[in-house]
Amino acid sequence: MWLLANDDGIHAPGLKALVAAASRLSDYVVVAPDGNRSGYSNALTLDKPLRVEQVDERRYAVNGTPTDCVHLAINGLLPADPERVVSGINAGANLGDDALYSGTVAAAVEGRFLANTAVAFSVTSWTPSYWEDAAEVAFRLLSSLDTLRLPERTVLNVNIPDLPLAQIKGVRLTRLGHRLRASDVEPIVDPRGRRAFWIGVAGEPADSGDGTDFHAVANGYVSVTPLHADMTRYDTFSTLQGWLADL
Ligand code: MN
Numbered sequence: 001m002w003l004l005a006n007d008d009g010i011h012a013p014g015l016k017a018l019v020a021a022a023s024r025l026s027d028y029v030v031v032a033p034d035g036n037r038s039g040y041s042n043a044l045t046l047d048k049p050l051r052v053e054q055v056d057e058r059r060y061a062v063n064g065t066p067t068d069c070v071h072l073a074i075n076g077l078l079p080a081d082p083e084r085v086v087s088g089i090n091a092g093a094n095l096g097d098d099a100l101y102s103g104t105v106a107a108a109v110e111g112r113f114l115a116n117t118a119v120a121f122s123v124t125s126w127t128p129s130y131w132e133d134a135a136e137v138a139f140r141l142l143s144s145l146d147t148l149r150l151p152e153r154t155v156l157n158v159n160i161p162d163l164p165l166a167q168i169k170g171v172r173l174t175r176l177g178h179r180l181r182a183s184d185v186e187p188i189v190d191p192r193g194r195r196a197f198w199i200g201v202a203g204e205p206a207d208s209g210d211g212t213d214f215h216a217v218a219n220g221y222v223s224v225t226p227l228h229a230d231m232t233r234y235d236t237f238s239t240l241q242g243w244l245a246d247l
Pocket of ligand 1: 007008037038039090091092103104
């Protein structure tokens with residue numbers, strides 16, 4: 001059985017598309033937030049209990065974050081470990097720095113303790129036009145996973161261009177690029193005259209050359225980036241070893 005999750009919420013069209021793809025390949029259960037929790041990253045809810053509403057035979061809605069959903073599912077809600085965690089399909093790209101903020105990616109990362117590689121899917125539009133095409137891409141990728149053996153704690157971050165299937169040129173193995181700083185926060189005045197702010201949109205791509213996730217989707221390819229949760233900056237070790245030796 002596969003565990004399906006997302007960050008756009010239990011009623012999101014992208015989750016429906018993922019269910020359409022996954023249900024052709026495996027038995028499944030959906031555990032997803034009861035509303036949109038985009039941008040929740042790896043947050044766990046520690047200040048209130050999590051409540052689970054069974055929506056139908058296979059779907060559960062949780063009053064928590066995407067990470068809560070997967071954490072809850074694999075640490076007690078489900079009678080046995082799922083064989084795989086699949087997250088998405090997110091409305092909006094998760095490229096470069098987005099992976100830090102993304103609840104879609106985080107839900108997959110929370111499945112890193114399981115034997116099989118977890119996968120996060122996103123489509124590169126906030127208002128996608130081609131859900132069925134994206135679902136077909138997800139189906140093809142998921143149907144090939146049985147033969148793939150990656151090291152433990154690996155997650156695949158998949159970004160799909162919002163294009164008809166016939167216009168998608170293929171699949172590229174990529175690394176994360178990175179973005180410039182986000183746009184400024186948007187100041188507003190609330191109905192009671194108090195100043196408030198909206199967080200602005202993500203920054204423009206800064207490292208988006210050949211080989212990056214940005215480059216692949218901009219050129220009509222599906223981007224597949226292997227991720228892991230180890231944030232250690234290994235290439236600073238020699239500099240830091242020298243510095244620490246002198247302390
Ligand atoms: Mn989202």
